[in-house]
Amino acid sequence: MPTPTSPPARIAARMSDIAPFHVMELLARAQALEAAGRDIVHMEVGEPDFPTPEPIVEAAARYVAAGRVPYTPALGIPALRAAIATFYRERYLVDVAPERIVITAGASGALLLALGVLTNPGDEFLLADPGYPCNRHFVRTFEGVPRPIRVDAACNFQPTAAHWEAAWTPRTRGLILSSPSNPTGSLIDRNDLIDLISAIEMRAGTLISDEIYHGLTYATSASSALEFTPDAFVVNSFSKYFGMTGWRLGWLVVPEAYLRAVEKLAQNLFICASAPAQYGALAAFAPSTLDMLEARRETLATQRDVLLPALRDLGFEVRAEPQGAFYIYADCSRLATDSATLCHDLLDQAGVAVTPGVDFGEFEPASHLRFSYVANVSRLQEGVRRMRQYFAARA
Ligand SMILES: Cc1ncc(COP(=O)(O)O)c(C=O)c1O
Structure with missing residues (x-):
């Protein structure tokens, strides 16, 4: 009898446009080295x-201990939607109806819902390059066309109304903005945001504003698109500022006219976001939790102020001062010809993990690296010491 063989995989054509998230692969390599006994400084x-704030953990634990963990409404528990509306009123002085706030599985779930209800095959979305890598893949997943806009230090690595006008075509459906940005930490200026929104709306386009790093800014605070328009999709998350990455919880503020469509898609794609995470997040807005988060923000500011000058001193060039998130996007062309090789060598030879530019787009990835400054000051200093030693040995 012939032995049965598996049929060849018939993977959808779109998958050839979905690149791996290199930083995850680099992290796996760093973890394998650690398992083998190496000490690695994590800057990737x-x-x-920080751990998730205790009041959040305790609230989730109390909920789970009661023993029943059913589905929640698809759009999220009403108390959490109301708490987020209050947060907008207190922090940004804007009124957002709780009915427009949809609880999601992280910012990722929110981006998928927004793009799912907006994108017809062939619709173009403009995205900053360098920028958050998953966005172009989300657009592609819905058969849209991601259109990178090259941004650089001259525009503070943020897209402007002029970029929108120059790149716009009749197929352009919208623009995805991330401010503060991953990987550059740059922040769109308030007036530039106002101009960008009006340029987009003049062309009947839609802004998706990813505000996941709001709260993590170090000189000026970030403006929300909600301050200027009710027609943008605003994405946010409990992952970063609230320290809840693994809980998978975020939210999407939806323009009124799209609410029913988002609700239908949320019901089908996710049923609901994690119930324990939602009940835990109710404690995220308590004044004592917010005080704790503010203290953490100050710690991150100190860490940035240690790493930024040290990188410049090593010979990296940082063209725009990072103003938020916890990243520094550095040009390494004075030190190496290829950032991916440099990342590989820094990990293997110096025990320092850094993300290569290739994750963030097509604009000079070979000459850029992303450093993250979430490690404490002594670990950052140790990483700098090891890099100094590595570059000195090569000289
Ligand atoms: C700009 C940006 N948007 C969205 C996400 C996804 O975050 P979440 O964990 O909330 O899904 C990330 C994660 O790093 C990010 O940097």
């Missing part, structure tokens, strides 16, 4: 190094 990670 995209999450805070």
Whole structure:
């Protein structure tokens, strides 16, 4: 009898456009080295190094201990939607109806819902390059076309109304903005945001504003698109500022006219976000939790102020001062010809994990690296010491 063989995989054509998230692969390699006994300084990670605040953990534990963990409404528990509306009123002085706030599985779930209800095949979305890598893949997943906009230090690594006008075509459906940005930490200026929104709306386009790093800014605070328009999709998350990456919880503020469509898609794609995470997050807005988060923000500011000058001193060039998130996007062309090789060598030879530019787009990835400054000051200093030694040995 012939032995049965598996049929060849028939993977959808779109998958050839979905690149791996290199930083995850680099993290796996760093973890394998650690398992083999090496000490690695982590400057590649995209999450805070703090534990989830205790009041959140306790609230979730109390909920789970009661023993019943059913589905919640698809759009989230009403108390959490109301708490987020209050947060907008207190922090941004804007009124957002709780009915427009949809609880999601992280910012990732929110981006998928927004793009799912907006994108017809062939619709173009403009995205900053360098920028958050998953966005172009989300657009592609819905058969849209991601259109990178090259941003650089001259525009503070943020897209402007002029970029929108120059790149716009009749197929352009919208623009995805991330401010503060991953990987550059840059922040769109308030007036530039106002101009960008009006340029987009003049062309009947839609802004998706990813505000996941709001709260993590170090000089000026970030403006929300909600301050200027009710027609943007605003994405946010409990992952970064609230220190809840693994809980998978975020939210999407939806323009009124799209609410029913988002609700239908949320019901089908996710049923609901994690119930324990939602009940835990109710404690995220308590004044004592917010005080704790503010203290953490100050710690991150100190860490940035240690790493930024040290990188410049090593010979990296940082063209725009990072103003938020916890990343520094550094040009390494004075030190190496290829950032991916440099990342590999820094990990293997110096025990320092850093993310290569290739994750963030097509604009000079070979000459850029992303450093994350979530590690504490002594670990950052140790990483700098090891890099100095590595570059000195090569000289
Ligand atoms: C700009 C940006 N948007 C969205 C996400 C996804 O975050 P979440 O964990 O909330 O899904 C990330 C994660 O790093 C990010 O950097």
